[in-house]
Amino acid sequence: xxxxxxxxxxxxxxxxxxxxxxxxxxxxxxxxxxxxxxxxxxxxxxxxxxxxxxxxxxxxxxxxxxxxxxxxxxxxxxxxxxxxxxxxxxxxxxxxxxxxxxxxxxxxxxxxxxxxxxxxxxxxxxx
Amino acid sequence: xxxxxxxxxxxxxxxxxxxxxxxxxxxxxxxxxxxxxxxxxxxxxxxxxxxxxxxxxxxxxxxxxxxxxxxxxxxxxxxxxxxxxxxxxxxxxxxxxxxxxxxxxxxxxxxxxxxxxxxxxxxxxxxxxxxxxxxxxxxxxxxxxxxxxxxxxxxxxxxxxxxxxxxxxxxxxxxxxxxxxxxxxxxxxxxxxxxxxxxxxxxxxxxxxx
Numbered sequence: 001x002x003x004x005x006x007x008x009x010x011x012x013x014x015x016x017x018x019x020x021x022x023x024x025x026x027x028x029x030x031x032x033x034x035x036x037x038x039x040x041x042x043x044x045x046x047x048x049x050x051x052x053x054x055x056x057x058x059x060x061x062x063x064x065x066x067x068x069x070x071x072x073x074x075x076x077x078x079x080x081x082x083x084x085x086x087x088x089x090x091x092x093x094x095x096x097x098x099x100x101x102x103x104x105x106x107x108x109x110x111x112x113x114x115x116x117x118x119x120x121x122x123x124x125x126x127x
Numbered sequence: 128x129x130x131x132x133x134x135x136x137x138x139x140x141x142x143x144x145x146x147x148x149x150x151x152x153x154x155x156x157x158x159x160x161x162x163x164x165x166x167x168x169x170x171x172x173x174x175x176x177x178x179x180x181x182x183x184x185x186x187x188x189x190x191x192x193x194x195x196x197x198x199x200x201x202x203x204x205x206x207x208x209x210x211x212x213x214x215x216x217x218x219x220x221x222x223x224x225x226x227x228x229x230x231x232x233x234x235x236x237x238x239x240x241x242x243x244x245x246x247x248x249x250x251x252x253x254x255x256x257x258x259x260x261x262x263x264x265x266x267x268x269x270x271x272x273x274x275x276x277x278x279x280x281x282x283x284x285x286x287x288x289x290x291x292x293x294x295x296x297x298x299x300x301x302x303x304x305x306x307x308x309x310x311x312x313x314x315x316x317x318x319x320x321x322x323x324x325x326x327x328x329x330x331x332x333x334x335x336x337x
Contacts, residue, residue: 093324109323
């Protein structure tokens with residue numbers, strides 16, 4: 001896997017269980033530095049304090065959704081280049097199109113497996 | 128009021144003189160009174176029929192409101208359904224926690240001692256089996272909630288039919304309007320029934336490097 005496993009990863013989800021699942025999968029892949037946030041606002045705060053190499057975010061959260069977070073990140077020159085993967089149960093085509101238009105690097109539909117997560121991370125860093 | 132009711136008044140006014148006397152005024156009052164008497168006599172029977180219909184409708188409405196048992200729904204059914212769902216959330220969360228803890232313990236275990244590793248795996252797997260028993264109870268709880276929803280649906284449907292209810296346009300409250308506006312603006316649909324609406328393979332096709 002041509003990915004820098006020492007990079008910091010931020011997982012954004014309002015369900016602790018999902019954070020725990022993604023944390024474990026990332027750990028299996030080899031990532032050691034994984035932080036989490038419960039919504040877009042908290043994530044944005046962390047991103048402005050620490051440099052993350054990858055953000056993996058849910059869509060449907062309150063108060064700030066993952067979609068809003070993505071737009072905030074892409075609109076902030078200091079964060080705009082951060083790779084961003086959406087992991088969500090929002091599976092309508094209009095969601096995928098909107099996320100892509102907003103600048104998402106990849107999109108995973110829940111429920112997903114370890115292989116899917118790994119392949120999408122690899123795809124994001126294959127540029 | 129029918130046109131002939133006005134004829135007497137019209138005729139009087141047509142023939143009025145400039146030097147109107149008290150007698151003229153009294154004549155007009157008498158003509159008006161006679162006219163109105165006929166008018167109210169005609170109206171009485173119509174109004175009576177309509178009031179009788181309205182009274183009957185109100186009576187049936189009261190009966191239907193009684194059958195709706197709105198207070199019971201509000202004070203008992205809905206809170207109980209909420210408690211059941213809350214218990215389902217707690218049970219699934221607890222089971223998930225147990226299962227994940229077991230998985231994490233197995234993943235972190237030292238496999239260099241096969242006997243100890245096997246014992247640990249067996250112990251954790253037993254805990255996983257036990258944790259999975261939540262499904263039986265949560266299934267029963269969800270059935271109770273579904274029954275409550277069906278009961279409310281039956282009562283509300285009957286009531287709506289009885290009053291010939293028509294849905295009004297737009298949201299029912301400001302909170303509902305705000306929720307709907309947020310849902311549309313942020314494209315929030317939630318999980319699709321029966322699995323993802325767009326399968327991962329179709330999503331991947333939209334990201335060429337996937």
